[in-house]
Amino acid sequence: MRIPLRWTLAVAATLVAACGSKQQPEAPAPQPAAAPTPTAEPAPSRPAPTPTPAQPDRTAEDAAAAAARVTAAVLRELGQMVHFDFDRADLRAEDRALLDRVTAILRTNTGLQLRISGHADDRGSDEYNLALGNRRAGAVKTYLGNQGIAGSRLAVVSYGEERPLQTGQDEASWAANRRAEFEVTGGGTNLRMP
Amino acid sequence: MIRLLHAAPPTLLALWLVLPVSLAAQDTLRPPDGVRVGIEYRPGFRPAVVVLPTRGLDSIRAIITRDLDFSDRFEVVGLAAGDTAASAVNVGGRTLNYALFRTLGAEFAVELVADGVATVIRLHDITAGIPRREARFTFPPPFDQGFRMAVHRAADDLVRWITGTPGYAASQVLFLVERRLYRIDSDGEGLAQVSAAGEDVLSPVWSPDGSQIAYTRFGDGGGPIVVRTLATGQTTAVPGTTSALNITPAFAPDGRILAFARSDEDGTDIYTVDIAQQCCLQRLTVGRYSDNLSPTFAPNGRRLAFVSSRAGQPQIYGMAADGTDQELLAPFDFGVTGSSNAPEWSPDGASVVFHRDVSRAPQVFVLDVATRRVRQLTSSGRNEDPTWAPDGRHVAFVSDRSGRRQLWVIDTITGRIRQFQLPGQTRLPAWSRRLAGSAPGTH
Numbered sequence: 001m002r003i004p005l006r007w008t009l010a011v012a013a014t015l016v017a018a019c020g021s022k023q024q025p026e027a028p029a030p031q032p033a034a035a036p037t038p039t040a041e042p043a044p045s046r047p048a049p050t051p052t053p054a055q056p057d058r059t060a061e062d063a064a065a066a067a068a069r070v071t072a073a074v075l076r077e078l079g080q081m082v083h084f085d086f087d088r089a090d091l092r093a094e095d096r097a098l099l100d101r102v103t104a105i106l107r108t109n110t111g112l113q114l115r116i117s118g119h120a121d122d123r124g125s126d127e128y129n130l131a132l133g134n135r136r137a138g139a140v141k142t143y144l145g146n147q148g149i150a151g152s153r154l155a156v157v158s159y160g161e162e163r164p165l166q167t168g169q170d171e172a173s174w175a176a177n178r179r180a181e182f183e184v185t186g187g188g189t190n191l192r193m194p
Numbered sequence: 195m196i197r198l199l200h201a202a203p204p205t206l207l208a209l210w211l212v213l214p215v216s217l218a219a220q221d222t223l224r225p226p227d228g229v230r231v232g233i234e235y236r237p238g239f240r241p242a243v244v245v246l247p248t249r250g251l252d253s254i255r256a257i258i259t260r261d262l263d264f265s266d267r268f269e270v271v272g273l274a275a276g277d278t279a280a281s282a283v284n285v286g287g288r289t290l291n292y293a294l295f296r297t298l299g300a301e302f303a304v305e306l307v308a309d310g311v312a313t314v315i316r317l318h319d320i321t322a323g324i325p326r327r328e329a330r331f332t333f334p335p336p337f338d339q340g341f342r343m344a345v346h347r348a349a350d351d352l353v354r355w356i357t358g359t360p361g362y363a364a365s366q367v368l369f370l371v372e373r374r375l376y377r378i379d380s381d382g383e384g385l386a387q388v389s390a391a392g393e394d395v396l397s398p399v400w401s402p403d404g405s406q407i408a409y410t411r412f413g414d415g416g417g418p419i420v421v422r423t424l425a426t427g428q429t430t431a432v433p434g435t436t437s438a439l440n441i442t443p444a445f446a447p448d449g450r451i452l453a454f455a456r457s458d459e460d461g462t463d464i465y466t467v468d469i470a471q472q473c474c475l476q477r478l479t480v481g482r483y484s485d486n487l488s489p490t491f492a493p494n495g496r497r498l499a500f501v502s503s504r505a506g507q508p509q510i511y512g513m514a515a516d517g518t519d520q521e522l523l524a525p526f527d528f529g530v531t532g533s534s535n536a537p538e539w540s541p542d543g544a545s546v547v548f549h550r551d552v553s554r555a556p557q558v559f560v561l562d563v564a565t566r567r568v569r570q571l572t573s574s575g576r577n578e579d580p581t582w583a584p585d586g587r588h589v590a591f592v593s594d595r596s597g598r599r600q601l602w603v604i605d606t607i608t609g610r611i612r613q614f615q616l617p618g619q620t621r622l623p624a625w626s627r628r629l630a631g632s633a634p635g636t637h
Contacts, residue, residue, distance in 0.1 A: 087507050087533060123554065125535035125579065126622060127397060127441050128501060128508050131455070131462035131485035134439065138459055156459055157416065158439060162373075 067190055074105055074191040075184065078114070082140055082180040087124070089135035091143055099140065102182065103147040104194035111187030115155040116140045119181070121174035122161040133158035140180045155185060241301035241356065244271040246290075248306040253336050254313060254345050255306055260381055261349035261363035262304075264612070266588070266605040267356070271300050292323040302326075302356055315348055317355050327355050342383060343629060350628065362585040365626045368398040369592075369601055371618040373412060378601075380583070380625075382614045388422075398622060401445045404629040408432070408443040408452060419443045419454050421469060434467050434475040442488045446515070447495045453478070455487035464489050464500055466515070478517030490539045490546070491515070499523055499537045499546050507533045510548050510561065524548065524561045524568055534559075536579050541627065542586035547571075549578040549591070558591050560606060571604055581625040590614075590623045 082095045091099065106112055118137030120129035137156035145151055166173035245259045263270040295303055300320050307314040309330065316328035331348045334341045346363035353361035365380045368388065375389035375398055389395045394412040397419075401407065405424060410417045418435040422428070432443070438458035445452055450470035455462050462485040468474040479486035484504040491498055495515060502511045509531075510524035523546065524534055532551025539546050544563060549556040556578040558571040571577075575595035582589055583603070593602045601614040601623055614620075 123551065123556075124508065124533055125488070125501075125549070127455070127487055128485070128503075128533075128535050130396075130439060130441055131457055131487050131503075134457045134462060135485060138461070141459070157414075158457060162412075 070193050071189065071191040074109070074193055075188065077101060077105065078182045078184065080182075082136075083175065084136055084178040084180075086121070086174070086178065087132070089118075089132060089139045091139055096143075099143050100147070101194075103144055103149060105191070106144065106149050106153065108194035109187060109191050112184065112191065113153045113155075113186035115157055115183040115185045117163075117181045117183060118156065118158045119163060119165075119177055119179050120161050121177040122164065123174065124161075126161060130158050130160035130162075133160045136178075136180050240267060240269050242269040242271050242299050243302045243304065243356070244273055244295065244298070244300045245304040246306065247273065248308065250308055251306045251313065254333065257342060257345040257381070258304065258306075258315075258349045258352065261346060261361060262352065264363065264381060264603075265349075265353050265361040265585070266608055266610055267353060267361075268302075271298065290318050290320075292318070292320050295320045304352060313348075315352065317352065342379060342381075346380070347628075359585070360628065362583040362588060362628070364628050365584050366404075366629060367581070367590055367601065367614075367623050367625050368400065368407060369616075369620050369623040370395060370398065371616070371620055375409065376616075378614060378616070385616070396622070397441045397443060399443055399445065399624045400626040402447055402449050402627055404626045406445075406449075408445065410439075410441050410443070417441075419452070421452070432467060432469060433472050434465060444489045444491055444498075446491050447493055451495075451515075453489035453491065453498060455485075455489065457485075457487075461485055462487050464498075464517075476517070478513065479520075488536060490537050492539050493541055493543045499539055501535055501537065509534045510537050510546065523563075523566070524550075524559070525566055532556075538581055540582050540586045541584055544586070547580040547582060547589050549580060558589065558604070560589075571606060571609075577602075579622055581623050583625050584628045590625055592621050592623060 080098055082098065083092065084090075085092070106114070116137040118133030118135065118140075120132045120136075122129070124132065134156065137158055141151070141154045141156050144154060161177070164173075164177045165179070166176045243262055245255050245262065247255060259270060262268050290303055290305070303318040303320055305316040305318060307316065312330045312332045314328055314330050317326045318324070319326040329351065331344070333344045333348075343364055346365075349363045350361040353359070363380050366377045366384075367380065368375060368377045370376070373394040373396065374387060375393075375395040376385060376387050378385045388407070396410040396412045396417070398407055398409040401421075406421050407424065408419055408421045411420050416437070416439045419432040419440045420429045421432060432440070432452055432454070434440075435454065435456070438456055440454055440456050443452050443454040446466075450468060451466050452469045453464060453466045455464050461481055461483075463481055464478045464486045466476045466478060478489075478498070479500075479502070481502065481504060484502055485508070486500055486502045486504075488501040489498045490500070497512055497514055499510060499512050501508045503509075504511075505528065509522065509526050511520060512523035513520040523537075526534065532554075534548055534550040535556070537546050537548040546561045546563060548559055548561065550559050550568075551557075552570070555576045557573060558577045558580045559568045560571060561568045571589065572591070572593070575593050577591050577593045577595075580589045580591040587607055588603055588605055590601055590603050592599050594600075595602075596613065599619040599621060600616060601620050602611055603614070604611045
């Protein structure tokens with residue numbers, strides 16, 4: 001069974017009392033409160049992580065809550081999107097940091113499986129945009145594969161222009177819709193932060 | 195494109211003052227009283243035709259009159275049912291008051307005669323002053339499902355009697371509203387949903403004989419191409435399309451081969467499969483770094499036009515039906531010309547219609563295959579996904595010029611346009627060839 005990441009996030013968010021703001025798909029995800037400082041450089045678009053004091057002496061319930069908090073934080077990172085130029089499927093330099101972060105998450109969580117969905121703005125024919133979305137999702141998969149992630153853990157799918165995030169006829173809307181998203185299709189529980 | 199001609203020739207103007215406009219069925223094109231609607235671009239002479247009223251045959255007359263008008267081959271002369279000119283001429287059977295119609299400027303008159311259960315349609319040549327041709331038609335009763343299409347076929351015959359080539363009235367257009375599949379008659383009547391409840395559809399096309407349609411059954415990011423037999427409603431999945439996402443099917447002219455594009459992790463490429471024998475999947479394009487899709491057969495079945503992004507952006511290419519001899523079909527200036535998509539080869543083989551971005555908005559273009567010259571047909575709003583009428587002269591396309599994405603029809607010769615009045619936002623129209631029989635099988 002495939003659970004859209006946004007729903008998974010919504011469920012996870014209810015477990016995290018500290019998290020007050022609702023996740024917006026098109027906005028960069030805020031860094032999770034419980035996340036340790038990542039070894040990799042965070043993407044420039046993301047705010048710096050804010051570590052909270054460790055709370056070592058808690059009950060089992062608190063440990064479960066902490067684990068859920070970490071899982072939600074990882075899922076939130078995976079809720080970020082890769083964006084593309086018009087009519088292009090090559091990755092932008094500024095998205096490499098995000099993709100390297102996703103690579104690290106996949107390496108740390110060896111049971112995690114993702115589906116990468118490619119999307120297009122509504123210029124070009126409906127059908128060409130399906131091909132373009134497929135190519136965009138494939139570009140992300142190829143990048144992750146070149147980092148050593150097994151292809152069997154990564155499915156690709158294209159929705160073309162069928163699932164826009166924004167419906168406006170302007171460059172901002174088009175840019176938001178030209179994207180690839182990650183969706184957890186397996187091993188999405190008890191995730192660890194790399 | 196259409197403008198009102200106030201300075202009409204005196205004889206025609208007189209005609210329109212004498213004969214009030216009475217084409218009640220012509221809702222969307224009805225001009226103000228006393229004003230003639232003309233076309234800026236009129237390369238050819240269009241003979242004036244009048245369809246005479248006959249008691250009891252009003253609905254047949256209305257359908258034929260509108261079909262002749264939509265053919266854009268004639269000036270259709272309006273004539274009120276109770277007009278004295280009609281009663282003056284419609285007596286005495288086989289002869290008309292030709293002199294009167296000559297005065298009115300008509301070159302041809304169509305006479306409808308009830309003959310038992312049959313209807314005789316008789317074409318009079320006003321200039322020569324003789325009946326030119328007639329035929330007996332047995333139409334189903336009005337309100338029968340096949341009635342309108344049977345009358346459309348008679349109207350297409352009439353066009354052939356006068357011009358030598360038939361009209362396109364006996365045809366239907368498939369299109370989507372969201373992901374629901376509908377069809378509508380060429381004159382904008384008979385709207386019906388084709389897709390089953392909950393069925394998501396993309397890329398609908400007709401088989402050459404109109405008995406089948408093919409489309410993508412769009413699932414959760416993937417989808418097979420299915421062929422539906424309209425008479426039975428039975429659908430079968432096309433071999434080779436049951437995994438990954440398969441889009442843009444196109445029937446070969448013999449109806450036995452289906453070309454389509456398959457989108458998987460290797461990209462998007464064009465294949466053919468023998469749907470008659472359910473075998474023989476063949477890959478036509480190998481685009482490791484490009485996408486190839488939207489195949490469309492030339493009417494001789496020997497060549498295909500298709501979309502490829504091999505030059506970086508999608509443009510229109512051609513190849514032999516076995517995938518060899520690939521070439522650029524519609525010329526473009528690299529880095530200047532916009533993306534080109536959605537080609538469809540014309541029924542007469544001479545042209546390929548497609549849409550191309552101009553200043554970020556798609557516009558409909560026609561490529562002359564022999565000379566490789568392209569001509570832009572539209573300029574107002576966003577105009578996309580063109581599809582040929584069976585006469586190889588009219589093109590339906592999606593336009594947002596009215597504020598919503600609606601189906602429009604343009605006559606590529608005169609530039610005259612009309613709109614299908616449809617609910618919602620429409621897309622991906624596909625026009626049938628001439629349909630032989632009634633077409634049941636709707637939901």
